Amino acid sequence: MTTWVLLLLVLLACSVTGTQAGLVEKGRDLVVSWFNQALNVLPKFNARSLMTWFFHFNDNVFFTLYRRNCEPKRIVVGNIESLADSCLSSEVKTKIIIHGWLSAEDNYYSDLMKKAFLEAHDYNVITADWSWYSYNFYTFARFSIDYVAPEIAKFVEFIVDAGIHPDDVHILGHSLGAHIAGLAGFEMKVNVSRITGMDPAMPLIFGDESHRLDATDAQFVDIIHTSRYTLGVNEAYGHADFYPNGGGPLQPGCGLELGVCTHSRSYRYYIESIHNEKGFMALKCDGWWHFTHQNCSSTYDYMGEGVSHSARGKFYLRTATKPPYALGDIWWRSTNIEGNKDPPLPLSNITRNKSSALTQKERFLSPTIEDYPTLLN
Known part of the structure; x- marks a missing residue:
């Protein structure tokens, strides 16, 4: 109570x-x-031993490998035969997708992400299914992540022992799945290349970095915030934290809906970025107020698949209200402000991951999305 x-x-x-x-x-x-x-x-008390014994966590987390021109294959940790019979290859990079609460490995967004990755490149795409626990009361699902995460860690260590290099492993998690990814990174003996948190869940996520996603969980951790103050965390826990449209609590096109629409936008934005790596250009800034008042540094990076692993800090950007959401650099370039005959600002005026201040003229010429009314329809 x-x-x-x-x-x-x-x-x-x-x-x-x-x-x-x-x-x-x-x-x-x-x-x-x-x-x-x-x-x-x-x-x-030894909660992990008790919970693992009672709920059989190690028997109810499943991993399925998808490759181009190969049949999907279930891989069982410790089962060399299941690995040998699969198309897992150390020659390509590995993407591991972890779903969130009330979801499963074959849910709409996980399926879209899996297909987008396979269309873009010949990856090892692996879905982690913990739906036996996620399809439950939120409280149960939330406290299950501390026991699901070690199973993810064991799996990663298993495929690394089989020849997959940690530098080629990228784990992506949505909502509670983002924290599972982080806890798995904290647990495993290897340091994977990247963990992406798509709107990490906020409710009942308390404690230090050992209980949630954090920048120490991988070589590089990037986070997309779309429903802060409601379903998603507000704090910048990663190396690079992206706040599209201020990070919420509302996202354009979702109306006043504070639930699934805003929370799932992180998934949608990332999936779109797989085919458009430079579509979600974002500026490093102290906050949304500074961004909307053009008071940011000139450091920029790309939200989603195209982010640089050297990115550090909080980044802000705007999106369209419906697909395609990416605006590229359109909100940056100057508009035909009355009395202004200057040409659009070239992107060479700003630098990627290099700090320098915008000039007053550049700030004045930096448009907002309201300057592009057709994108709001």
Whole structure:
């Protein structure tokens, strides 16, 4: 009962506009502090051993490999024969997709992402299915991730032992799946190249980095925030954190819907970026207010598949209201402002991952999405 009351307080406190972000963060920090103090006085016991024995976690997390021109193949950790019978190759990069709550390996977005990767390149695309736990009450699913993640870690170590190089492994997770990816990275003995968190879940995610996705979980961690203050976290936990349209709580085209639409946009944006790696250009900035007032550095990068592993900090961008969502650099280039006869600003005026300030003229010429009304239809 206490847990649900605390969750309600967190969600209530978080359902506000971006201008109240400072107050929200202070209030939420207080609630989190109370929650952690409550956890510290709970009896200590070997929860992992008990939960693993009772729910058979190691028997209910499944991995399926997809390759071009190959039949899908279920790979079982420790089963060399299942590996030998598959098309797993150390010659190509490996993408591991982890779904979120109330979802499965064959859900709409996971399936779209799998197909997009295979269309783009000849990858090892692996889906991790923990739907036995995700199709349950949120509280159960949330506390299951601490026991599902080690199974993901064992799988990664298994394929690495079989010849897959950690530098070629990229794990992507949505919602609770993002935290599973992070916890798996924390657990495994190898350091994979990249973990991408697509709108990591916020409800009941408390504690330090050992209980959630964090920049220490892989060589490079990038995060896309689309429903902050409601279903997704607001904090910048990665090496590079992207906040399209301010990161929420609303996304253009979702109306006032604070649930599935905004939460799933992270999936949609990333899937689109697989075929358009330079479509989601984003500026490094201190916050959304600074971005909307053209008060950012000139450092930029690309949200999604095309991000540079050297990217560091918080990045902001705008998107269209419907597919295709990517605006490229259109919001950057100058518009025909009355009285302004200057040509569009070349992209050479800004630098990728190199800090320098925008000139006043560049700030003035930087348009907003409202300058492109056709994109709002």
